[in-house]
Amino acid sequence: PLDREILMLREEIARFNTPENLVKLSELLLSTNKPALIGEGRGNLKTLLAQAPDSAAAAEARRLMLGEVSGDALIQLAQEIHSNGPSAPGYGLSAEILADQYGTSDSKSALATWEMLTSAYINASDLESKAPLRSKLWNLVDQWVLSSKEFPEVSTFDTVMSGDSLSVIAQRNKTTVDALKSMNGLKSDVIHPGQKLKILNGEVTVNVDKSDFRIDVYLDGRWLMGFPVGHGRIEKRTPTGEFVVGIRQKEPMWQPRDGRPSIPYGEPGNPLGDRWIGFKDGVHFGLGIHGTDDPKSIGTLCSEGCVRLRNEDVTTIYPWIRSGTRVVIQE
Numbered sequence: 001p002l003d004r005e006i007l008m009l010r011e012e013i014a015r016f017n018t019p020e021n022l023v024k025l026s027e028l029l030l031s032t033n034k035p036a037l038i039g040e041g042r043g044n045l046k047t048l049l050a051q052a053p054d055s056a057a058a059a060e061a062r063r064l065m066l067g068e069v070s071g072d073a074l075i076q077l078a079q080e081i082h083s084n085g086p087s088a089p090g091y092g093l094s095a096e097i098l099a100d101q102y103g104t105s106d107s108k109s110a111l112a113t114w115e116m117l118t119s120a121y122i123n124a125s126d127l128e129s130k131a132p133l134r135s136k137l138w139n140l141v142d143q144w145v146l147s148s149k150e151f152p153e154v155s156t157f158d159t160v161m162s163g164d165s166l167s168v169i170a171q172r173n174k175t176t177v178d179a180l181k182s183m184n185g186l187k188s189d190v191i192h193p194g195q196k197l198k199i200l201n202g203e204v205t206v207n208v209d210k211s212d213f214r215i216d217v218y219l220d221g222r223w224l225m226g227f228p229v230g231h232g233r234i235e236k237r238t239p240t241g242e243f244v245v246g247i248r249q250k251e252p253m254w255q256p257r258d259g260r261p262s263i264p265y266g267e268p269g270n271p272l273g274d275r276w277i278g279f280k281d282g283v284h285f286g287l288g289i290h291g292t293d294d295p296k297s298i299g300t301l302c303s304e305g306c307v308r309l310r311n312e313d314v315t316t317i318y319p320w321i322r323s324g325t326r327v328v329i330q331e
Helices: 002-015 019-030 035-051 056-065 071-083 091-102 107-123 127-145 166-172 177-184 311-320
Strands: 155-159 196-200 204-209 214-219 222-228 241-250 275-280 288-290 301-303 326-330
Touching (some): 019 035, 107 127, 107 222, 127 222, 222 311, 275 311
Antiparallel strands (some): 155 196, 214 222
16 A cells, blocks of 8 residues: 555655655655665655755655664754744654753753653554653652752742741742642641752743643643543533633542532542632632542543542642642643
8 A cells, every 4th residue: 555655745746846746756755765765755845844844844854864874964853843833844753852962960950851741742643652751740749849959940939937837838939838838748737947859940831732631730831740631421512712710628528519418528429539629710619629539530521621630649739739720721
C-alpha cells in the first residue's frame, strides 16, 4: 500500500508539481525502510527549505527534518521552529528537544526546561504524546518546585516571627496552610520563630479538558501537576467556561439536590470523596471538583456534572488550589 501511494503521488506531481505535494511525497519516502528513498525524501526537503524558506510547505519540511538530523543541526533547527511560535508545525517536539538540551543542573536551567516541557505538553497532539512529557515534568516538579530545594526564580522563604501561625503565614503569602505543610514537610501545625518556610510564588490556574478526561494545574502557566478525571453524564453534562473556586472542604458532607437530608462524609450515598473544591457560580448549583471512592469511574462520563478525581489525586491538588483560583473547563 505504501509503494502504491508513493507511485500515485509521483504521478500527481508529474501533473501538479506543487511544494505541498513534494512535502507529502517526502514524508512517505521517509517512512520507508529503503535508504535510497529516504535519501530522496531528505533531498526534497532540503531543496524546499533552500528555495522557499518562508512558505507553509517549508514549515512542514522543518517539522519532518526534526527526525532526520542530530547534534548541533538538530538544536539549531529546533530553535528555529520554536522561534516561530506555537502555530509552527513541530513546535511541541522542538520544545521537548530544547528542554532536553537545557537540563536541570541549576535553578536557571531547570526553569528553562520547565517552560519548554510545558510548551511541549500543551502543544502535544494527543494523550500518547503527552504521557512521556508528563513523566519528565513530574520529575522536574518533584525535584525543584515541590521540594524544599531553593528555587529563587519561582519561590521565596518566609522566616517565622514570634506570634506567627501557619494560617497567618499562608494569608501573608496568598497560599494555603496545606501547601505550606506539604512544601516544607511539616507533620503538624507547630512552627518556631526563626524557622524558614519555602513559599511558591505566582498564580495557580486549573484547566480541565473534557475530551481527554484530564485536569492540569499550572503555576504562572508552567505545568505543576495533572491527573485523569471523570465528568458529567450525557444527560448532566459538565458545563464549559471559566469558573472561580469558592468553598474548599476536607471530608465534605453532601447535600443532595432532590431535597433529601444531607449525607455526612464517609456515609453510603455521599459521592464527594475526601475533598470538595466548589465553584462560585449562581447558575450551576453545586458545581465543583471532588474525590471519589469509585476509582473505576475515572475516565468515564459518571458524575452529576462535577469533575471527579481519585481520592489520592484530589488530596494532592487540594493544597495548591485556594479560594479565588481560576478554573477553565473546555470540551
